[in-house]
Amino acid sequence: MQDIRKFIGWIFAFSSLLYLLLFVRSILTTIHRHNAFLSLRNMLSVAFFLVIAVICGAAWRAIWKEQPSATGWGLPQALCMF
Numbered sequence: 683m684q685d686i687r688k689f690i691g692w693i694f695a696f697s698s699l700l701y702l703l704l705f706v707r708s709i710l711t712t713i714h715r716h717n718a719f720l721s722l723r724n725m726l727s728v729a730f731f732l733v734i735a736v737i738c739g740a741a742w743r744a745i746w747k748e749q750p751s752a753t754g755w756g757l758p759q760a761l762c763m764f
Contacts, residue, residue: 698738
């Protein structure tokens with residue numbers, strides 16, 4: 683069981699870093715396109731990547747600290763992955 687916990691924890695850590703990278707990339711792309719900076723679509727996509735990165739990071743931390751709230755953080759994210 684401990685091996686599965688570690689594996690899932692690394693998946694959440696990798697996902698968090700990936701979404702954080704996508705967040706930074708979407709900000710840079712939005713800034714590069716000067717006329718599209720304040721469009722609702724761009725702001726929502728940037729916010730989406732940040733929110734998912736935070737959820738994955740919280741799930742990783744809960745699994746790493748072996749907190750009982752790991753299920754609460756990890757379940758919604760795991761359902762989105764599959």
